[in-house]
Amino acid sequence: MNMPVLGRTMLALSLSAAxxxxxxxxxxxxxxxxxxxxxxxxxxxxxxWNASHEDKIELTTIPDNQMVTKLAxxxxxxxxxxxxxxxxxxxxxxxxxxxxxxxxDTLGADPNQAKVAQAFRDLASYDGxxxxxxxxxxxxxxxxxxxxxxxAGLDPESPPKTVAELEKFAMQIKEKVPGAYGxxxxxxxxxxxxxxxxxxxxxxxxxxxxxSGDAPAMDGTGVKEVLTMLRNLWTAGAIPESAEADTGAxxxxxxxxxxxxxxxxxxxxxxALKANHPEIDFGIAPLPGVNEGDASSFVxxxxxxxxxxxxxxxxxxxxxxxxxTDEAQLNALAKNLILPSRSDLADNEYFKAEPRxxxxxxxxxxxxxxxxxxxxxxxxxxxSPWLTMLQTAVFDGDIDGAIEAARETMRGIAAQ
Numbered sequence: 001m002n003m004p005v006l007g008r009t010m011l012a013l014s015l016s017a018a019x020x021x022x023x024x025x026x027x028x029x030x031x032x033x034x035x036x037x038x039x040x041x042x043x044x045x046x047x048x049w050n051a052s053h054e055d056k057i058e059l060t061t062i063p064d065n066q067m068v069t070k071l072a073x074x075x076x077x078x079x080x081x082x083x084x085x086x087x088x089x090x091x092x093x094x095x096x097x098x099x100x101x102x103x104x105d106t107l108g109a110d111p112n113q114a115k116v117a118q119a120f121r122d123l124a125s126y127d128g129x130x131x132x133x134x135x136x137x138x139x140x141x142x143x144x145x146x147x148x149x150x151x152a153g154l155d156p157e158s159p160p161k162t163v164a165e166l167e168k169f170a171m172q173i174k175e176k177v178p179g180a181y182g183x184x185x186x187x188x189x190x191x192x193x194x195x196x197x198x199x200x201x202x203x204x205x206x207x208x209x210x211x212s213g214d215a216p217a218m219d220g221t222g223v224k225e226v227l228t229m230l231r232n233l234w235t236a237g238a239i240p241e242s243a244e245a246d247t248g249a250x251x252x253x254x255x256x257x258x259x260x261x262x263x264x265x266x267x268x269x270x271x272a273l274k275a276n277h278p279e280i281d282f283g284i285a286p287l288p289g290v291n292e293g294d295a296s297s298f299v300x301x302x303x304x305x306x307x308x309x310x311x312x313x314x315x316x317x318x319x320x321x322x323x324x325t326d327e328a329q330l331n332a333l334a335k336n337l338i339l340p341s342r343s344d345l346a347d348n349e350y351f352k353a354e355p356r357x358x359x360x361x362x363x364x365x366x367x368x369x370x371x372x373x374x375x376x377x378x379x380x381x382x383x384s385p386w387l388t389m390l391q392t393a394v395f396d397g398d399i400d401g402a403i404e405a406a407r408e409t410m411r412g413i414a415a416q
Contacts, residue, residue, distance in 0.1 A: 027054040030312050030319065032083035033071075035064045038302045041136035041338045042085050045323055048332040055315055057083070068093075071307065075099045080307035082316040085135050088123055088303045089375045095126035096373060101306040104130045106317050112324035115342045117364045119299035123371055132305030133320060134341025136333070139363045140195045140298040142166075142288070143255060143265040146281040152176040152261070159262075159285035161292045163200055163222075166262065167229045173261035174238040182238035184255060184263040185230070187395065189248035190379045190387035194370070195298045196264025196287070197390070200226045202368065203289030203296035208386075209372035209379070213415025217407045218389070224403060225290050227393040234394050244395055256280070266300070267339055267360040284356040286363055297367030301339075339364055377413050385409035 034042040039061040046057045060081065062070055067086050071094070074080045086094075094100055107113050108130045113121070120134035146156035152173040160166040170182025186192040198208055204222035207215075233239050240254060255263050256277050264287060273282055286295035304323070306316045322328055329340040334350040337357060343365035351357040372378060379386045389406035393399040 027056065028312055028315055030055060030057045030083060030315055031060060031081040032057055032085065033060050033062050033067070033081045034085040035067050035087060035302065036061050037064050038085060038136045041333065041336075042302075044336050044338065045136070045328060045332040048328060049319060049322065057319065071099060072097070075308055078309050080309045082306070082310045082312045083304060083319060084307050085302045085304045088120070088134075088299075088301060088369055091123045091132065091303055091305075092126065092371055092373050093375070094305070095124075095131045099308055100131040101308055101310060101313055102129050102131060103133075103306065103317060103320070107133060107320060110321050110324065112321070112342065115344045116324065117299060117341055117343045117367070119364070119367050119369045120303060120341055123369050124303055124305075132303045133324065135302045135304035135323065137299060137301035137339045137341050137364055138266050138268060139300060139339065139360060139367055140199055140264055140266050140287060141269075141360055141363055142262060142285045143252075143269050144262040144283045144285065145255070145258065145260065146283050147258070148173050148177055148180055148261045149283075151180075156281075156283065159283055160288050162288050162294075163225055163229050163290050166200075166288060167232060170233050170238045170261055171236060174236065177261075180259050180261060181240050182261045183230075183233050184239060184260045185243055186246040186248045186251050187244045187391060188246055188387070189251070190381070190384045190390075192248045192251055193390055194379045194386060195266065195300060197226055197230070198370070199264075199287040199296040199298050199367065200289060203287065203294040204291060209370045209375070210411050210414045211372060213411050215411070215414065217410045217414075218403050219407070222290055224399060227390070227399050227402070230390075230394045231397060231399060235397075244391075267357075267363075270354070270356050270360065271337060284359045286359075286366065295366060297363040299364055299367040299369045301341075372414070374413050374416070378410050385413070 043059055046059055050056050068090055113133060116134045124130055124132040142159060144159050149156040153176060154169055160169050173180050173182040201222035202208060206220035206222035208218055210217040252265060252269060254260055258280055273280055287297055288295055304320055306313050310316055329342050329345050330348055333340050334348045339361050346361035347358050378384055385406040389402040392402035
């Protein structure tokens with residue numbers, strides 16, 4: 001006689017339970033923008049994530065010269081990707097403009113973030129807050145032709161350790177090897193030279209780009225010394241005449257002829273030379289400073305951040321933290337001969353067969369990136385104060401005047 005009551009009770013409980021079944025989380029598809037020049041490296045990272053996570057990420061490649069305008073427009077329109085990877089030099093401007101999400105609480109507490117190269121950590125901070133981290137780095141190094149070193153009577157395993165040695169070795173190559181030049185740089189490319197000449201200046205303590213109208217600019221040991229070294233090599237004919245008009249189109253092409261002893265270059269040179277010019281025996285070394293023991297590099301490449309207004313910010317941050325793990329840094333980057341952004345992983349199993357990658361990866365740890373607003377105006381623009389200074393000092397010989405003019409123009413830009 002109790003069965004009907006029990007049955008009704010069980011039915012009620014079943015219905016109640018059905019009403020309170022927790023919702024099953026569904027997978028999301030996140031969007032990421034990456035500039036064209038780093039999209040290959042970004043795709044390796046995305047592929048590894050997609051192979052092991054329910055939430056997927058889709059890459060949209062943006063032309064390098066459109067990224068700044070496109071992000072600014074999308075933030076203002078409220079239509080942004082979930083993640084964005086971009087040239088790290090724009091980080092100060094994007095943070096100041098309020099385009100990026102504050103990641104201080106989550107990323108700042110991540111132990112892997114503390115292992116990221118200092119250059120990335122410095123550049124991604126603004127007003128005491130953290131807005132991003134390293135993603136796909138590149139770095140500048142000294143590239144040298146071991147065959148020409150040997151022909152000139154130099155030790156091919158001992159690259160220059162100071163700016164003075166660099167000048168001495170370049171002169172010796174010019175004098176001892178018929179048809180050879182000691183050094184090369186693209187004389188009409190501002191970006192090329194902030195990447196390759198500037199580290200020799202700040203390795204000795206110089207401050208180059210100002211952060212405000214009254215901040216130090218082109219100041220300290222290294223600025224005049226490096227410009228003087230370049231001027232001496234130019235007047236001695238140790239630099240090819242074609243360097244003066246090179247806008248970067250022949251940034252590495254002249255070295256690839258086998259007639260150039262040394263030049264500043266980037267980590268990308270290793271794969272390119274091995275694939276296209278196996279006949280050139282080349283070495284990689286840090287860019288030297290004025291004093292032995294001083295060495296530095298320009299840490300370039302891309303940072304990753306979450307744009308303000310991202311619709312999947314929590315999952316986007318999860319990806320940013322994941323890409324700093326050993327798994328991602330080694331299996332997505334190092335395995336594909338791409339530099340990790342974590343300095344502690346420079347010497348890894350994938351680089352052991354090619355020690356030149358280890359040397360290059362270690363340069364990420366000792367390098368820096370100029371922290372400056374309006375970087376384009378100061379450095380990359382046609383007739384920028386940085387490029388004008390370099391050309392006036394090296395090709396015209398007015399070193400002191402060039403430095404002073406650059407200092408005043410840069411401060412004027414920073415004060416705007």
